[in-house]
Amino acid sequence: MYDICFLGYGVSNQGALRLFLKEYGGKAFVSTLSRLTPSERQRFEAESVDWEEGQNSDRCLLCQRIVVSPGIPPKTPILTAAYEKGIPVCSDIDFISPLYPPGILTVGITGTNGKTTTVELTAHLLSSVMRSTTVGNIGFSPADLILEERLSETDAVVFELSSFQLYYTHIPFLNIAALLNITTDHLSWHTTFEAYVEAKRKVFALKKSPDRNRRNLSSLRLTAGAPVDFSVGYEPNDSCQITEHPRALKIHTDQGPISLSLEGYTLKGGHNDRNAAFAASIAYLSGVSLERIQNGLSTYKGAEHRLEEFLVHRGVTYVNDSKSTNADSLIQAIKTYRGEGGRLLLLMGGRGKGEDYTSLASEIRKGCHHVFLCGENAPLIAPLIENHLPVSRYSNWTEAIAQAIAQAREGDTVLFSPGGSSFDFFNNYIERGLYFKKACRENLSRLSTGFGEKGKK
Structure with a gap:
């Protein structure tokens, strides 16, 4: 035994x-x-x-x-x-979290997309007034804080929580629980969308005793039927309202509305404005001053492998979005870069998750000039788009990346946003993203005697 x-x-x-x-x-x-x-x-x-x-x-x-x-x-x-x-x-969290001292602020963030960016940005904002760290699905075990004897030097722990982790976790351990969004994902694991939604919403059940200043957060479209007391969205009645003109956040408090500008926030796309809204709300509810939140939004540079503009060479921008592991995240990436001035060359493909690609195909047709397909889900996607724009299919990423680079010209964007999991070719999205960046540098070094990182020629 x-x-x-x-x-x-x-x-x-x-x-x-x-x-x-x-x-x-x-x-x-x-x-x-x-x-x-x-x-x-x-x-x-x-x-x-x-x-x-x-x-x-x-x-x-x-x-x-x-x-x-x-x-x-x-x-x-x-x-x-x-x-x-x-x-x-x-889960490992049930096994580990009871060993955390009660004085530590614990924040749990889940959602189909945006988790890593929001977790990192939240920890960045909290770090202006307390010692914060990130654990969970972001790649660091919650056990490390105990094993490395860092708990005594930690005031806040921000957990990135997947639906898988939430399913197996039963002991309440969070001071603040945030649900960013839910779109179709991981149906091969959960079998139904309803089961996936139930697992995601479980984050609220893992919140410890009620605390007026440490609340549940959810996106507006998921407030119905969920135990939410602080909402994030675009409507005037949202607790944190996102505005586009000007690009800003408005947090409604008992003393009246307070505003935070997003003009200095460098991450592109409306989805990143929502990520900022969640992170800023968590920081505000945790006692961080508006001045420090504003400064933190301006100094955060983004997560590696998520819309990472890592290289500019001869007027072509290369974007590593290996964190794109489902159709919705790829849709957000296309919306972010279409209309940037040049052509959008898309490298995509991976292991599918039982998703419907109809909406994705529509966005590809509207926003992309050429698609370079590789991966297990390529046969499902190609028929939906190949009669509308150039589509090239490859059996390996080495050739696909080389061909995209060869066809790029000044003003173009080469976007590596797979829209599927990495497990058909790689162990994880990090390995996949590093492979893409290395392949770009090696190809460009063969084509030219010199190339530059972002911002260099």
């Missing part, structure tokens, strides 16, 4: 296992479909951790508790068996 089973061995469970061994020291079992590295096997042997790889056997059921990696669907056979046996199943 094991005290605990770690089902899956990604970033989240790696941190959770290290924390278990440090804080509890019981008998642990790791079960992963992936292959372990030699160093991982050696470490398990040294720490008396039992493991299996390439399968999830019934040994997982010989435990008192299962901590599951968020990417594993709940209808996986071994989890179905665990539920039938009454074995508790939880």
